[in-house]
Amino acid sequence: MKPDRNYLLLILRGCAMGAADVVPGVSGGTIAFITGIYEELIDSIKSIDLQALKLLARFRWKEFWRKINGNFLLAVVAGIGTSIFSLAKLMTWLLENHPIYIWSFFFGLIIASSILVAKEIKTWNLSTVAALLAGAAVAWWITVMTPAETPDAWWFIILSGAIAICAMILPGISGAFLLLLMGKYSYILGAVSHLQVGTLLLFAVGAVAGIISFSHLLSWLLKHHHRLTVATLTGFMLGSLNKVWPWKQTILTYIDSHGVEKPLVEANISPACFAELNHTDPLLWQAVLLCLAGLALIIGIETLGRKMNASRKQA
Numbered sequence: 106m107k108p109d110r111n112y113l114l115l116i117l118r119g120c121a122m123g124a125a126d127v128v129p130g131v132s133g134g135t136i137a138f139i140t141g142i143y144e145e146l147i148d149s150i151k152s153i154d155l156q157a158l159k160l161l162a163r164f165r166w167k168e169f170w171r172k173i174n175g176n177f178l179l180a181v182v183a184g185i186g187t188s189i190f191s192l193a194k195l196m197t198w199l200l201e202n203h204p205i206y207i208w209s210f211f212f213g214l215i216i217a218s219s220i221l222v223a224k225e226i227k228t229w230n231l232s233t234v235a236a237l238l239a240g241a242a243v244a245w246w247i248t249v250m251t252p253a254e255t256p257d258a259w260w261f262i263i264l265s266g267a268i269a270i271c272a273m274i275l276p277g278i279s280g281a282f283l284l285l286l287m288g289k290y291s292y293i294l295g296a297v298s299h300l301q302v303g304t305l306l307l308f309a310v311g312a313v314a315g316i317i318s319f320s321h322l323l324s325w326l327l328k329h330h331h332r333l334t335v336a337t338l339t340g341f342m343l344g345s346l347n348k349v350w351p352w353k354q355t356i357l358t359y360i361d362s363h364g365v366e367k368p369l370v371e372a373n374i375s376p377a378c379f380a381e382l383n384h385t386d387p388l389l390w391q392a393v394l395l396c397l398a399g400l401a402l403i404i405g406i407e408t409l410g411r412k413m414n415a416s417r418k419q420a
Contacts, residue, residue, distance in 0.1 A: 119184020240340020
């Protein structure tokens with residue numbers, strides 16, 4: 106643990122991660138990566154292993170807390186949880202009432218994030234380019250998959266939690282979007298909004314099991330194949346841009362659990378085509394401004410993080 110660190114800033118980073126995780130198509134892992142806490146987050150989660158559980162079982166609290174980097178994890182998780190519970194209804198409202206604005210903003214966020222993550226790769230060669238293209242292809246394929254109708258059984262809620270949480274810590278792969286593909290996005294968001302404790306506990310069990318097991322694999326990849334892993338993660342982010350394109354045409358719809366008709370399959374179209382089909386203003390210049398605002402926000406966060414890291418090293 107780092108006793109001199111700014112835990113309020115960590116909580117704010119967690120809030121940003123939580124806000125991203127609520128939106129299908131945007132990853133909290135991306136925010137962790139660009140704010141400089143990604144690898145520490147993965148390593149801290151990975152440290153919750155059999156040895157840590159033995160310390161916990163023997164009531165050796167301080168050693169357990171120190172081993173799992175407890176202060177760091179508590180600050181980040183507190184931020185994520187605060188953001189998810191406070192923003193769930195707001196994000197749902199924004200996506201339903203101002204989709205072009207919100208998708209344009211996140212389009213800019215992801216472009217800037219992709220550039221910053223790619224800068225982590227100091228040397229590009231055929232293998233890193235291939236990894237980037239493979240990551241982009243996988244993410245694009247995920248974004249064009251059709252959401253499925255799935256059961257509300259307890260085991261599937263646990264499975265959904267495990268799959269979604271693994272995606273949430275991958276830059277570019279949205280856990281919320283995978284929930285959408287599994288037909289559980291509205292279901293889980295509704296459980297959060299209405300505090301359905303039983304459903305949330307089942308989801309949490311799956312999330313804890315999934316993130317602890319997956320973090321070991323991801324940590325190993327970052328340590329032993331850093332360039333290829335980062336290139337693949339960059340590709341994930343670039344491929345996910347297909348999902349957050351602001352102008353869409355609804356191809357198929359479905360009726361959710363509240364009897365509301367919602368888009369099931371959408372196709373990206375140009376602003377001009379959107380205006381022609383919907384007989385409405387495509388809000389092009391507003392979308393461009395919000396995209397630039399997203400770019401500026403990420404660059405600002407990265408610049409602030411770099412300055413803070415530099416000042417911490419000098420202290």
